[in-house]
Amino acid sequence: MHDESQILGYQPGSGFIYQLNATTKLVFMLLVSAACMITYDTRFLVAIGIFSIFLFKEANIKWRQISFIVKFIVAFMVLNLLFVYLFQPTYGENIYHSKSILIHAGYFTLTIQEVFYLFNLLLKYVCSIPIVLLFLLTTNPSQFAASLNRIGISYKISYAVALALRYIPDIQNSYWAISAAQQARGVELSKKAKLSKRIKGTLNIVMPLIFTSLDRIDTISTAMQLRRFGSKKKRTWYVAESFNENDFWIMGLAVVLVLVVVLLWWLDHGRFYNPFV
Amino acid sequence: MQVNPFHDVTATINKGDFVSIVGQNGAGKTTLCRIICGFISNEGRVLFNGDDLASLSIKERSEKIGYVMQDPNQMISQKMIFDEVALGLRLRNYNKEEIKQKVYHALKICGLYPYRNWPISALSFGQKKRVTIAAILVLEPDLLILDEPTAGQDWKTYTEIMSFLKQLNEQGKTIMIITHDMYLMMEYTNRSLAFADGELIADTLPIKLLTEKGLIKKAALKRTSLYDLAKKYQLKDPDAFVRAYINSERNK
Amino acid sequence: MKTRGLSVKNVVAIGIGSAIYVILARFTSIPTPIPNTNIELVFPFLALLAAIYGAKVGFAVGFIGHALSDFIMYGQTWWSWVLATGIFGLIIGLSSKRLDLKNGIFGIKQIIFFNIVQILANAIAWIAVAPVGDILIYSEPANKVFVQGISATISNGITIMIVGTLLLKAYAGTKIKKGSLRKED
Numbered sequence: 139m140h141d142e143s144q145i146l147g148y149q150p151g152s153g154f155i156y157q158l159n160a161t162t163k164l165v166f167m168l169l170v171s172a173a174c175m176i177t178y179d180t181r182f183l184v185a186i187g188i189f190s191i192f193l194f195k196e197a198n199i200k201w202r203q204i205s206f207i208v209k210f211i212v213a214f215m216v217l218n219l220l221f222v223y224l225f226q227p228t229y230g231e232n233i234y235h236s237k238s239i240l241i242h243a244g245y246f247t248l249t250i251q252e253v254f255y256l257f258n259l260l261l262k263y264v265c266s267i268p269i270v271l272l273f274l275l276t277t278n279p280s281q282f283a284a285s286l287n288r289i290g291i292s293y294k295i296s297y298a299v300a301l302a303l304r305y306i307p308d309i310q311n312s313y314w315a316i317s318a319a320q321q322a323r324g325v326e327l328s329k330k331a332k333l334s335k336r337i338k339g340t341l342n343i344v345m346p347l348i349f350t351s352l353d354r355i356d357t358i359s360t361a362m363q364l365r366r367f368g369s370k371k372k373r374t375w376y377v378a379e380s381f382n383e384n385d386f387w388i389m390g391l392a393v394v395l396v397l398v399v400v401l402l403w404w405l406d407h408g409r410f411y412n413p414f415v
Numbered sequence: 416m417q418v419n420p421f422h423d424v425t426a427t428i429n430k431g432d433f434v435s436i437v438g439q440n441g442a443g444k445t446t447l448c449r450i451i452c453g454f455i456s457n458e459g460r461v462l463f464n465g466d467d468l469a470s471l472s473i474k475e476r477s478e479k480i481g482y483v484m485q486d487p488n489q490m491i492s493q494k495m496i497f498d499e500v501a502l503g504l505r506l507r508n509y510n511k512e513e514i515k516q517k518v519y520h521a522l523k524i525c526g527l528y529p530y531r532n533w534p535i536s537a538l539s540f541g542q543k544k545r546v547t548i549a550a551i552l553v554l555e556p557d558l559l560i561l562d563e564p565t566a567g568q569d570w571k572t573y574t575e576i577m578s579f580l581k582q583l584n585e586q587g588k589t590i591m592i593i594t595h596d597m598y599l600m601m602e603y604t605n606r607s608l609a610f611a612d613g614e615l616i617a618d619t620l621p622i623k624l625l626t627e628k629g630l631i632k633k634a635a636l637k638r639t640s641l642y643d644l645a646k647k648y649q650l651k652d653p654d655a656f657v658r659a660y661i662n663s664e665r666n667k
Numbered sequence: 668m669k670t671r672g673l674s675v676k677n678v679v680a681i682g683i684g685s686a687i688y689v690i691l692a693r694f695t696s697i698p699t700p701i702p703n704t705n706i707e708l709v710f711p712f713l714a715l716l717a718a719i720y721g722a723k724v725g726f727a728v729g730f731i732g733h734a735l736s737d738f739i740m741y742g743q744t745w746w747s748w749v750l751a752t753g754i755f756g757l758i759i760g761l762s763s764k765r766l767d768l769k770n771g772i773f774g775i776k777q778i779i780f781f782n783i784v785q786i787l788a789n790a791i792a793w794i795a796v797a798p799v800g801d802i803l804i805y806s807e808p809a810n811k812v813f814v815q816g817i818s819a820t821i822s823n824g825i826t827i828m829i830v831g832t833l834l835l836k837a838y839a840g841t842k843i844k845k846g847s848l849r850k851e852d
Binding site: 175207210214225233263270274292294295297299300301305306310333336340341343347355358359362363409 | 673675676678679680681682683684685686687689690691694695697699700706708712715719727731732735738739740741743804805806807808809810811814830833834837838841
Binding site: 315318319321322350 | 488550
């Protein structure tokens with residue numbers, strides 16, 4: 139059973155974000171994600187978090203497109219936060235050099251500092267995920283690959299990425315077809331089945347999937363060789379777009395944000411913004 | 416991706432029918448088969464011999480309905496031909512002797528008996544196709560659905576597969592074939608269901624599909640060159656001409 | 668035709684390989700009774716690919732595949748683990764020179780060699796690269812990351828030992844030796 143709209147990918151649309159050059163969006167996403175990853179300055183993270191959600195709303199993405207993945211992300215995030223807490227409930231007080239107990243629970247004693255630390259982790263998700271999702275939904279995969287080349291990654295690797303994006307839907311369809319055929323033969327895949335049967339069953343699908351997909355490598359590379367791919371040092375891209383004023387503003391903004399993070403690092407005397415000391 | 420969802424499709428397939436399912440890509444042909452086999456969910460009912468299939472799992476349905484996919488590589492998961500054909504039986508816990516018997520029987524029907532101890536990787540595309548058909552036949556389903564069984568085959572293999580399917584049909588198996596091949600449709604099948612935009616636009620004799628102007632356009636079928644030939648020579652009844660030619664081919 | 672750097676075949680192998688990685692990561696994760704431990708079939712696949720195509724492809728598919736699948740599944744990439752997967756692919760790829768899969772050879776000697784390499788590669792990737800990355804880049808607590816790393820090494824090591832060996836054997840098996848088959852009546 140599958141629903142085709144759950145394949146998270148590019149959907150053409152109109153609006154400010156769609157009109158930006160793919161390279162711009164890539165650069166913005168990379169720089170801002172890096173900035174949010176590095177800093178633990180809560181004020182910065184809150185500001186970017188709000189900005190991020192605002193951007194997302196602006197693009198008018200339909201809930202249906204992302205509902206599945208958002209649920210997934212939220213589940214994953216909650217699990218990760220839980221694990222971070224369970225493994226070292228004292229991490230917060232170590233970072234912030236103070237201890238204010240909220241709930242007494244022996245090893246699992248919860249401090250405000252720990253909550254604050256987990257809050258920061260949460261904010262990081264809120265900051266980067268909308269931007270990444272926006273990027274995925276508004277960028278044509280070929281342009282994405284071309285934009286990788288623009289920022290200096292070798293065109294062969296960029297092309298490989300384009301190939302990967304192009305073939306994910308095909309291989310996904312192969313997977314479903316094979317899975318259906320195997321289930322019709324009697325292979326058990328459901329959660330009810332014993333673990334060993336599930337493994338065997340999944341293998342029955344994975345093996346043909348892998349081998350038929352490996353065959354594609356031969357046919358496609360022959361096709362590309364016939365078109366003289368790879369014989370020169372550089373490559374022009376059919377889908378390359380030009381930059382306009384908006385692109386420079388957005389990229390400029392990204393650079394500014396990175397500089398802000400550097401400034402904050404200096405102001406906070408380190409990665410962490412510490413309101414407790 | 417299904418652009419136009421399936422709607423308002425009602426049809427009854429009778430035992431012993433040899434049906435062709437035609438239409439443009441994306442019209443709903445494969446979707447229909449997937450619904451029958453239970454791979455995707457649907458509103459509405461699918462009845463088999465009066466029983467509602469909704470209560471049956473994919474595995475249970477596969478005992479009555481066998482679906483042979485277009486790409487044999489998507490169906491094959493074992494190394495040896497014997498193991499591939501035996502897979503369905505082994506998963507249903509038949510004993511060794513029974514399995515051997517049934518597998519050899521299916522291989523014989525499909526003309527693969529001399530290769531019974533070979534690995535699948537040594538076979539040609541057409542032979543692999545026959546292995547997948549054998550693997551389905553071995554479960555003895557009442558209804559056989561084949562998706563483009565002759566696509567990409569040379570003439571010899573094409574006629575071998577089709578005459579063997581014709582034989583099965585004459586022995587009482589109900590067969591449905593998804594095809595783009597108008598010739599196949601006319602020469603072998605006695606009924607055609609045409610789909611367009613998710614709707615069933617015709618359920619009739621194959622010949623009618625190729626001669627009725629309205630239907631041709633809707634189903635995006637191409638008129639046969641026979642019809643065009645008849646028109647060029649300004650024959651009074653081009654339909655009759657086409658029918659006569661096909662009949663003479665059939666009776667050869 | 669002279670090619671610089673990656674050959675066309677390798678470029679395509681990286682592209683398709685990464686696509687297969689993403690699909691396997693997304694659909695073939697089997698949960699076990701042990702909490703938060705799944706049987707990941709991506710890694711045996713990555714091992715196969717690296718064993719066939721070598722270190723550059725192994726690294727690239729591990730890196731790009733993991734990055735893309737994280738992107739698509741979770742909306743964010745965990746760079747430390749992405750790098751670890753890349754390194755895993757790289758190490759297996761380095762061993763490909765000693766194996767001779769293309770000619771259908773994968774006997775006991777090769778099986779043992781392969782498994783030693785894969786366990787080593789796992790250990791380096793998940794007990795060294797990933798945890799250190801997690802601490803440096805993400806400021807995660809040390810014992811959490813090392814425990815995660817060790818459990819990943821064990822589960823992947825076992826999975827690859829069974830499934831990976833199977834895959835490589837199956838692949839080697841598809842390379843048929845001439846004159847070995849006869850029709851029987």
